[in-house]
Amino acid sequence: MEDDFIFERTSVRSFTDEPVAAEDLERLLRAAMAAPSATNQQPWEFWIVTERKRLEELSSCSPYAGPTKRAAAAIVPCIKTEGVPVPGMAAQDMGAATENLLLEATHLGLGAVWQGIYPDQERADAVARFLGIAGRHDIVPFAIVAVGHPARKPAPTGPGRFDPARIHWDGRRT
Numbered sequence: 001m002e003d004d005f006i007f008e009r010t011s012v013r014s015f016t017d018e019p020v021a022a023e024d025l026e027r028l029l030r031a032a033m034a035a036p037s038a039t040n041q042q043p044w045e046f047w048i049v050t051e052r053k054r055l056e057e058l059s060s061c062s063p064y065a066g067p068t069k070r071a072a073a074a075i076v077p078c079i080k081t082e083g084v085p086v087p088g089m090a091a092q093d094m095g096a097a098t099e100n101l102l103l104e105a106t107h108l109g110l111g112a113v114w115q116g117i118y119p120d121q122e123r124a125d126a127v128a129r130f131l132g133i134a135g136r137h138d139i140v141p142f143a144i145v146a147v148g149h150p151a152r153k154p155a156p157t158g159p160g161r162f163d164p165a166r167i168h169w170d171g172r173r174t
Contacts, residue, residue, distance in 0.1 A: 005103070005106050005107045006103055006106075007156060008106050008156045009102055009103055009106040009156065009157075010106075010154050010155070010156045010157050011112075011113040011114070011154075011157075012067075012111025012112060012113055012148075012150045012153075012154060013066075013067040013113050013146070014067070014070065014111075014150065014151040014152060015067075015070050015071050015072060015111060015146070015148030015149060015150060015151055016072075016148065016149045016150070016151050017072075018072065018148070018149045019050070019072050019073075020050075020072045020073045020110060020147055020148060020149070024108055024110065025048055025050075025073060025075070025147070027104060027108065028075065028101045028104050028105055028108075028110075028147065029046055029048075029075070029101070030104075031100045031101055031103065031104035032044065032046065032075075032077065032097040032098065032100050032101040032104075033097065034100060035093065035096035035097040035099070035100045036093070036096050037089075037093040037096070037097075038085075038086045038089035038090075038092065038093055039085050039086050039089075041084040041085050041086055041089070041090070041093065042093070043079050043080045043081070043084045043087075043090040043093050043094065044077055044078070044079070044080060044093070044094060044097050045077075045078045045079075045080050045139055046075055046076065046077055046078070047075070047076040047078065047131050048073060048074070048075055048076075049073065049074040049075075049076065050072065050073045050074075054130075055068055055069060055071060055073075055074055056069050057130060058074055058076075058127070058130055058144060060126075061117075061123060061126035061127045061130055061144070062115060062116075062117060062120075062123045062126065062127075062144065064115050064116070065115045065144050065146075067113050067115070067146040068115065068144055068146045070146075070148070071146035071147055071148040072147065072148035072149065073146075073147045073148065074144055074145065074146050074147065075101065075144075075145045075147060076127060076131065076141060076142075076143070076144055076145075077094055077097060077098055077101075077142045077143050077145070078131075078133075078139045078140060078141050078142055079091065079094055079118065079139070079140040079141075079142050080138065080139060081137065081138050081139070081140060082138040091118060091119070091142070094118070094142045094143070098114055098142070098143055098145065099114075101145060102114060102145070105147055109149075110147055110148065110149060110150070111147070111148055111149065111150035111153075112145055112146060112147045112148075113145070113146050114143055114145055115143060115144040115145070115146065116143055117141045117142055117143050117144060118140060118141065118142040118143065123141075124140055124141045127141035127144065128140075128141055
């Protein structure tokens, strides 16, 4: 079924050299910003990196950011900490925004992988230095999302994860 792209989402870590269109990157950000947010606080800021040298630099900010080196682009969602009414919910808001971005990437036929930064302070500091926002307490790097055209399409992980044993109806397992 064409609308089942949500079940096709998988982490893509290998990309072709083909660039991602600016319109597609904007669409990913529109999807991210359409995410639910506690009290509609929208605690997000996004940095886009497309230059090869900078992607390579960004990939060194975390031991798990290797795919960024080979991606056509990276999107760095950051938590805006000032002026948000419910700061304790910002990480959940960012998780929803990042997942929306990943789902839209799948819908567009792109590949993407979420590489966690927050709450690891060492990684967050490294990404903040890379972005030129070191020392700012109003912006906290949340993740690095490597984006590109998949070099190969990995099997989707979503359909095989359904586990009825983890569902409890009125306190009973199914």
